Amino acid sequence: MATQDTISASAINGSALSLRNRRIAKHIGIFLALIILWEIGSRIGWLDPLFYPRPSNILRSFWLIYVANANVWFHLYATMSLVLLGWILGSVLGIGLGALVGFNAVLRRFLKPYVIVLEATPRIAVAPLLIAALGFGVSSKLAIIMLVCFFAPFINTLSGVMNVDEDRLELFRSMRASKSQILRKLVLPDAIPVIMAGERLALTAALSGALVAEFIQRDKGIGSLILVYTRNLNMSSAFACIFTLTILGFLIFKGMEKLDHYIAYWKHEDGRERMSLKRRRKIGGHSDV
Amino acid sequence: MGEQVQSMTAVGDVVVSGLNVGKTFAAGTVVALEDANFDIKRGSFVSLVGPSGCGKSTLLRLISGLIEPTSGKISVHGTPVEGPRPDISMMFQKATLLDWRTSLENVLLPTEINGTPSKADKNRALDLLKLVGLEDFAFSFPAQLSGGMQQRVALARLLQTGADILLLDEPFGALDEFTREHLNTELMRIVSEVGATTIFVTHNISEAIFLADQVVVMTSRPGRMAKIIDVELERPRPLSIQTSVEFNKLVLDVRETLGEM
Numbered sequence: 001m002a003t004q005d006t007i008s009a010s011a012i013n014g015s016a017l018s019l020r021n022r023r024i025a026k027h028i029g030i031f032l033a034l035i036i037l038w039e040i041g042s043r044i045g046w047l048d049p050l051f052y053p054r055p056s057n058i059l060r061s062f063w064l065i066y067v068a069n070a071n072v073w074f075h076l077y078a079t080m081s082l083v084l085l086g087w088i089l090g091s092v093l094g095i096g097l098g099a100l101v102g103f104n105a106v107l108r109r110f111l112k113p114y115v116i117v118l119e120a121t122p123r124i125a126v127a128p129l130l131i132a133a134l135g136f137g138v139s140s141k142l143a144i145i146m147l148v149c150f151f152a153p154f155i156n157t158l159s160g161v162m163n164v165d166e167d168r169l170e171l172f173r174s175m176r177a178s179k180s181q182i183l184r185k186l187v188l189p190d191a192i193p194v195i196m197a198g199e200r201l202a203l204t205a206a207l208s209g210a211l212v213a214e215f216i217q218r219d220k221g222i223g224s225l226i227l228v229y230t231r232n233l234n235m236s237s238a239f240a241c242i243f244t245l246t247i248l249g250f251l252i253f254k255g256m257e258k259l260d261h262y263i264a265y266w267k268h269e270d271g272r273e274r275m276s277l278k279r280r281r282k283i284g285g286h287s288d289v
Numbered sequence: 290m291g292e293q294v295q296s297m298t299a300v301g302d303v304v305v306s307g308l309n310v311g312k313t314f315a316a317g318t319v320v321a322l323e324d325a326n327f328d329i330k331r332g333s334f335v336s337l338v339g340p341s342g343c344g345k346s347t348l349l350r351l352i353s354g355l356i357e358p359t360s361g362k363i364s365v366h367g368t369p370v371e372g373p374r375p376d377i378s379m380m381f382q383k384a385t386l387l388d389w390r391t392s393l394e395n396v397l398l399p400t401e402i403n404g405t406p407s408k409a410d411k412n413r414a415l416d417l418l419k420l421v422g423l424e425d426f427a428f429s430f431p432a433q434l435s436g437g438m439q440q441r442v443a444l445a446r447l448l449q450t451g452a453d454i455l456l457l458d459e460p461f462g463a464l465d466e467f468t469r470e471h472l473n474t475e476l477m478r479i480v481s482e483v484g485a486t487t488i489f490v491t492h493n494i495s496e497a498i499f500l501a502d503q504v505v506v507m508t509s510r511p512g513r514m515a516k517i518i519d520v521e522l523e524r525p526r527p528l529s530i531q532t533s534v535e536f537n538k539l540v541l542d543v544r545e546t547l548g549e550m
Binding site for chain 1: 353355372373374375377378379381383385387388389391393394398399401402411427428429430431432433450
């Protein structure tokens with residue numbers, strides 16, 4: 001019985017794997033066909049090579065900016081260090097204020113109209129004002145990034161904290177839990193998955209915010225690099241920068257997914273299994289005093 | 290041995306009593322419970338049965354101290370109820386487990402709220418998980434358990450507090466018939482083992498009689514205790530007892546009180 005189950009399970013796994021492989025192969029095939037079409041179109045004049053550089057030229061630009069000139073690393077570091085710092089600071093502010101407003105009904109009533117106004121205004125529109133106020137440099141860039149990534153964690157923390165399950169709250173009350181215990185042991189852990197979803201949005205927003213700040217300031221960072229290349233009509237290098245951002249965006253998405261499986265482990269099958277094993281190893285069975 | 294004798298002589302003491310207890314909601318416009326008088330004896334199993342709106346859940350919450358009566362007085366162990374207290378433990382229709390905690394950590398929650406759990410507390414929690422038949426699932430998360438297993442964890446958590454009065458609000462009401470019957474049998478075994486006084490709310494007449502020493506029949510609009518019926522069926526009770534003549538006489542009595550016959 002057991003062996004039969006294992007056999008059929010592995011058979012299903014096997015067919016799922018080959019199905020997946022075939023899908024991946026199909027995607028790669030279509031992608032290569034598009035690239036070749038682009039290359040040919042650019043060579044025979046369907047596409048203006050000035051604005052749509054050949055894939056082979058873009059590939060060469062990748063080699064140039066990463067290896068031969070290796071100038072992209074400086075800008076990548078400038079952008080990503082600010083993105084991470086701004087994201088962390090903006091998140092801390094968002095989560096902190098979200099929790100504070102969520103718990104305080106008076107504060108909530110008072111702040112509600114301002115939150116609505118802030119939500120309706122595109123945050124990025126304030127960027128030039130921030131630069132005017134704080135001047136060119138790191139501080140205004142950081143302020144812009146914090147501004148664009150503050151909101152999602154703020155709203156998600158606020159709603160996470162406010163949507164506490166009434167039955168669980170009654171359970172805690174029946175156990176004579178203090179307010180701070182209800183907060184630490186029920187409300188905050190319960191809000192973590194929603195907060196994490198906000199963090200994911202915030203990090204993507206942080207990257208966009210950094211690019212806009214760099215477009216305006218044009219001193220350093222991937223955003224200013226794209227601007228410089230485009231002005232010099234070096235489109236293949238500009239494309240290489242854009243594709244670099246594509247890869248970064250993908251890595252950010254995957255990284256946040258991984259982080260979510262660790263922090264909100266109970267929401268994911270693999271997270272539950274991992275933590276279950278860990279707790280079993282740590283605590284074990286009966287123990288003497 | 291000495292302890293046992295003492296607890297034997299203590300059987301029959303009143304541990305929960307109510308005098309003219311009433312509760313109204315919405316500024317007196319909704320009468321949830323009217324003029325309830327009752328004495329619940331130590332170690333007894335009391336079922337509160339009735340249709341929705343009869344005030345059975347309200348009465349349970351009044352005893353637990355989660356809500357205050359509008360009129361009258363409730364005493365537990367001779368002192369008036371003025372809010373949730375350590376000698377009372379409560380269980381709800383929903384398992385209300387914390388998803389980010391393992392079964393063991395969920396059972397330890399009441400202990401944690403009273404202080405830092407000791408090794409002895411942890412061993413007690415493991416023993417209770419064994420008592421409810423979940424020793425192999427101590428390190429599983431709620432999402433890895435079935436609905437019935439989740440309620441077993443909630444049952445272990447109920448017992449972890451060490452309270453001698455247990456209040457259960459339709460604890461197995463959301464489960465399927467087979468799981469519920471099984472858990473009811475387990476519940477009877479467990480509460481007689483720990484010797485707790487149990488108050489059990491249900492809208493299922495057979496379940497109410499099957500479990501209880503006394504069935505309190507309640508009627509609605511306004512919520513009122515209509516009749517208290519003594520169940521003198523021998524324990525332990527097999528499931529088949531529900532087809533006996535004595536059992537069905539009791540069912541008839543409850544139904545007549547509810548005005549269904």
